[in-house]
Amino acid sequence: xxxxxxxxxxxxxxxxxxxxxxxxxxxxxxxxxxxxxxxxxxxxxxxxxxxxxxxxxxxxxxxxxxxxxxxxxxxxxxxxxxxxxxxxxxxxxxxxxxxxxxxxxxxxxxxxxxx
Amino acid sequence: xxxxxxxxxxxxxxxxxxxxxxxxxxxxxxxxxxxxxxxxxxxxxxxxxxxxxxxxxxxxxxxxxxxxxxxxxxxxxxxxxxxxxxxxxxxxxxxxxxxxxxxxxxxxxxxxxxxx
Numbered sequence: 001x002x003x004x005x006x007x008x009x010x011x012x013x014x015x016x017x018x019x020x021x022x023x024x025x026x027x028x029x030x031x032x033x034x035x036x037x038x039x040x041x042x043x044x045x046x047x048x049x050x051x052x053x054x055x056x057x058x059x060x061x062x063x064x065x066x067x068x069x070x071x072x073x074x075x076x077x078x079x080x081x082x083x084x085x086x087x088x089x090x091x092x093x094x095x096x097x098x099x100x101x102x103x104x105x106x107x108x109x110x111x112x113x114x115x
Numbered sequence: 116x117x118x119x120x121x122x123x124x125x126x127x128x129x130x131x132x133x134x135x136x137x138x139x140x141x142x143x144x145x146x147x148x149x150x151x152x153x154x155x156x157x158x159x160x161x162x163x164x165x166x167x168x169x170x171x172x173x174x175x176x177x178x179x180x181x182x183x184x185x186x187x188x189x190x191x192x193x194x195x196x197x198x199x200x201x202x203x204x205x206x207x208x209x210x211x212x213x214x215x216x217x218x219x220x221x222x223x224x225x226x227x228x229x230x231x
Contacts, residue, residue, distance in 0.1 A: 004158075031217050033218075035221075040124065040223055040224075041223060042119075042121075042205060042221040042222050042223040042224045043159075043205065043207075043221040043224075044221070045218065045219075045220075048218060050217075058218075090159065092159075094217050096217055102217065103149060103161045103164055104217070104219060106151075106158050106159040106160070107158065108157075108158050109158075
């Protein structure tokens with residue numbers, strides 16, 4: 001079974017703090033994704049990465065950055081946390097095939113509260 | 116821009132009732148389609164997917180979905196729901212084409228509450 005783990009289930013941070021969310025997958029997947037999940041808005045893609053050191057902006061990248069130094073690990077960074085970044089953050093991974101699309105496997109999520 | 120719309124935000128059903136959740140997408144090209152489910156306190160997990168072939172696809176736990184290309188729709192159905200189907204359901208679309216990196220566009224989600 002594919003396993004995607006996230007460093008924390010719950011996190012409380014203060015406005016202005018730098019926040020690191022980490023995600024690790026154990027199935028050698030090329031693709032990794034960071035989403036935020038908000039009620040009524042579904043999942044919105046923040047950033048994704050299709051290879052080590054490669055990243056692309058998703059739909060809502062403002063206020064976030066990412067790092068992928070190793071294939072199995074994908075970090076989301078909030079440079080200066082703000083209250084509007086209070087949300088559930090989901091990490092996902094998938095294979096990247098030639099002309100094929102594979103389903104994404106999700107981690108348990110990190111509920112971040114910024115006060 | 117591509118988008119996915121789920122018309123029902125909150126659905127309440129009694130056990131044994133039939134379920135149909137709507138999903139429409141806006142993209143003129145070829146698509147891959149997914150339904151994901153998130154049970155209370157659990158990970159988002161794949162319910163079913165459509166890539167090509169028979170437009171009626173069957174997934175886990177008795178769910179099925181029908182791809183109607185002319186309507187840009189991929190509605191989820193189950194003939195008889197159970198209390199354990201209480202969850203949030205998400206439709207997602209991947210637009211095929213050159214440089215496809217496997218990105219998904221998700222709908223807003225539908226919360227299903229099944230009353231025992």
